[in-house]
Amino acid sequence: MRYSQLLLPTTKETPSEAEVVSHQLLVRGGFIRKLTSGMYTYLPLGFLALQKVIGIVREEMNRAGAQEILMPMVQPGDLWQESGRWKKYGPELLRFRDRHDRDYCLGPTHEEVVTDIARRELQSYRQLPINLYQIQTKFRDEIRPRFGLMRGREFVMKDAYSFDVDDAGAGRSYEIMHQAYTRIFERCGLEFRAVEADSGTIGGSFSHEFMVLAETGEDTLVICEACPYAANVEKAAIAPSAEAVDEGARATVCKVATPGLKQVDKVAEFLKVDPSKVIKTMIYLADGQPVAALVRGDREVQSVKLKNLLGANEVESLNEEQVWQQTRLPVGYMGPLGLEIKVVADQEVMRMVDAVAGANEKGFHCTGVNPGRDFEPDAVGDLRQIAADDRCPVCGGSLRLKEGIEVGHIFKLGTNYSEAMEATFQDSDGQEKPFIMGCYGIGVSRVVAAAIEQNHDAKGIIFPVPLAPFQVIVLNLGPKDETFCQAAETLYNGLKALGLDVLYDDRDERPGSKFNDADLLGIPYRLTVGKTYEKEGKVELRARRTGATELLAPEQAVDHIAGLIRQALV
Numbered sequence: 001m002r003y004s005q006l007l008l009p010t011t012k013e014t015p016s017e018a019e020v021v022s023h024q025l026l027v028r029g030g031f032i033r034k035l036t037s038g039m040y041t042y043l044p045l046g047f048l049a050l051q052k053v054i055g056i057v058r059e060e061m062n063r064a065g066a067q068e069i070l071m072p073m074v075q076p077g078d079l080w081q082e083s084g085r086w087k088k089y090g091p092e093l094l095r096f097r098d099r100h101d102r103d104y105c106l107g108p109t110h111e112e113v114v115t116d117i118a119r120r121e122l123q124s125y126r127q128l129p130i131n132l133y134q135i136q137t138k139f140r141d142e143i144r145p146r147f148g149l150m151r152g153r154e155f156v157m158k159d160a161y162s163f164d165v166d167d168a169g170a171g172r173s174y175e176i177m178h179q180a181y182t183r184i185f186e187r188c189g190l191e192f193r194a195v196e197a198d199s200g201t202i203g204g205s206f207s208h209e210f211m212v213l214a215e216t217g218e219d220t221l222v223i224c225e226a227c228p229y230a231a232n233v234e235k236a237a238i239a240p241s242a243e244a245v246d247e248g249a250r251a252t253v254c255k256v257a258t259p260g261l262k263q264v265d266k267v268a269e270f271l272k273v274d275p276s277k278v279i280k281t282m283i284y285l286a287d288g289q290p291v292a293a294l295v296r297g298d299r300e301v302q303s304v305k306l307k308n309l310l311g312a313n314e315v316e317s318l319n320e321e322q323v324w325q326q327t328r329l330p331v332g333y334m335g336p337l338g339l340e341i342k343v344v345a346d347q348e349v350m351r352m353v354d355a356v357a358g359a360n361e362k363g364f365h366c367t368g369v370n371p372g373r374d375f376e377p378d379a380v381g382d383l384r385q386i387a388a389d390d391r392c393p394v395c396g397g398s399l400r401l402k403e404g405i406e407v408g409h410i411f412k413l414g415t416n417y418s419e420a421m422e423a424t425f426q427d428s429d430g431q432e433k434p435f436i437m438g439c440y441g442i443g444v445s446r447v448v449a450a451a452i453e454q455n456h457d458a459k460g461i462i463f464p465v466p467l468a469p470f471q472v473i474v475l476n477l478g479p480k481d482e483t484f485c486q487a488a489e490t491l492y493n494g495l496k497a498l499g500l501d502v503l504y505d506d507r508d509e510r511p512g513s514k515f516n517d518a519d520l521l522g523i524p525y526r527l528t529v530g531k532t533y534e535k536e537g538k539v540e541l542r543a544r545r546t547g548a549t550e551l552l553a554p555e556q557a558v559d560h561i562a563g564l565i566r567q568a569l570v
């Protein structure tokens with residue numbers, strides 16, 4: 001492709017809303033343009049990068065024996081009523097009516113549609129196992145679309161669904177997808193981890209997320225230093241403590257003035273106790289109802305665990321003003337004593353002795369609070385987020401926390417959907433049985449952003465070769481000079497003839513701005529016809545990632561580069 005003819009509007013301006021580097025660079029590099037909140041057009045370069053991801057995903061899904069289909073993006077509400085998710089799925093599901101006043105939604109995922117296909121088209125165990133997948137645009141009306149392609153409202157997903165006759169088969173299908181995903185992200189050239197994960201609104205019993213390691217990741221992973229255990233902190237379980245609780249005498253509850261002391265640390269310091277002696281009370285809205293969640297003062301509430309413990313569809317944290325509106329409670333001075341809303345406590349809280357808690361009165365706390373004696377929560381469970389100083393729940397080893405970007409998620413669904421939607425097949429014993437299902441997603445467009453989050457420097461993107469929209473850029477620094485043009489054209493044509501993806505910068509621009517653009521776009525190899533060509537007939541090859549340069553005779557350059565790229569694609 002000739003740069004002079006390409007719609008590649010690079011810009012120096014960074015949109016003020018672009019908080020993360022992938023969003024900034026995708027806009028600056030002319031890859032994407034925003035249409036409206038959470039919705040983007042892929043310009044040619046963005047679309048090429050997306051196609052690279054799609055190509056790898058498709059090859060590996062096919063290799064794993066999955067079959068590609070394409071389902072409608074608009075889905076009838078009736079199917080969602082059948083699965084029970086019409087009610088359960090929150091406002092992320094964009095619902096609307098057609099001219100006949102029938103309910104529809106834009107597909108955020110396709111369990112219902114694919115289960116409908118299965119119950120119509122698959123009658124016998126002989127047709128199983130089967131795995132059907134598609135690569136398609138999804139819509140989720142995200143509450144806070146942000147970070148460009150990372151969290152859009154409209155985005156491209158690969159979603160696959162497996163159907164098996166029994167649990168053992170479903171386990172094999174899951175394992176095949178686990179391996180296919182590992183190959184996909186390896187081939188993309190990304191550093192990633194597969195971690196145990198919460199199943200969310202998709203449902204099911206067991207799941208793994210594939211996380212690209214990057215500081216800007218919205219997820220936190222906990223990784224054991226000693227064993228293969230790795231989990232999303234949303235999921236990472238904390239075993240109940242085995243230590244005995246001190247059975248000695250207990251203090252009585254005593255109200256003390258703590259004016260202006262709203263934070264745990266401040267109260268603890270003032271009362272000369274450790275923060276672990278303070279009960280932290282946080283108010284959440286669970287399916288519209290206020291709930292108080294209690295954790296030790298040195299711990300954090302994990303809202304997904306809270307949601308699971310409550311069996312709620314949605315849990316929202318509230319700011320000070322919202323807490324006041326919902327409960328008339330003073331943030332900073334809240335506690336479990338005499339609370340009239342639902343109270344759930346972390347298991348650790350129930351082991352606290354003579355604790356400090358807010359008095360539910362501005363400027364006051366209580367000391368001598370003993371859970372079980374002074375208040376009884378409505379529910380007790382594992383509510384808190386695992387921390388770096390916790391021990392591995394599997395082997396007791398030490399843990400490390402890391403940020404990650406979720407690029408893939410695989411689930412064992414069991415019979416959740418097949419039972420609700422009466423999707424059955426006839427087994428070898430003549431019995432009608434529900435399909436055992438699994439589902440498997442990859443955020444194809446998010447992979448492009450995640451690759452950039454993991455691979456960039458101050459000058460721009462550093463694409464892993466397999467995802468680069470172009471593998472080589474040929475810079476012609478003498479676009480008005482006949483011999484320069486001839487040499488550059490020959491190189492461009494030679495590289496193209498070998499099937500490489502080549503961008504030819506034939507523009508009449510200053511060398512400086514050509515170099516800058518090449519760096520910004522992150523093209524792995526840059527081949528320059530410039531000064532050294534004039535002086536000694538050599539062209540300069542530079543690797544974007546390492547900055548290493550070498551001078552080559554033009555007639556060697558093409559094969560040499562083709563070799564480097566082939567190596568990077570294995």
Ligand code: ATP
Pocket residue numbers: 109140142149150151152153154155157200202406407408409441442443444445446
């Ligand atoms: P998240 O926790 O990031 O909201 P999710 O758990 O809702 O994601 P899944 O339902 O597992 O996502 O969807 C499969 C994949 O689709 C995810 O692993 C992710 O890579 C991608 N994905 C999900 N939501 C978005 C989004 N809003 N924008 C881009 N990609 C997304």
Ligand code: MG
Pocket residue numbers: 200209406409
């Ligand atoms: Mg997920």
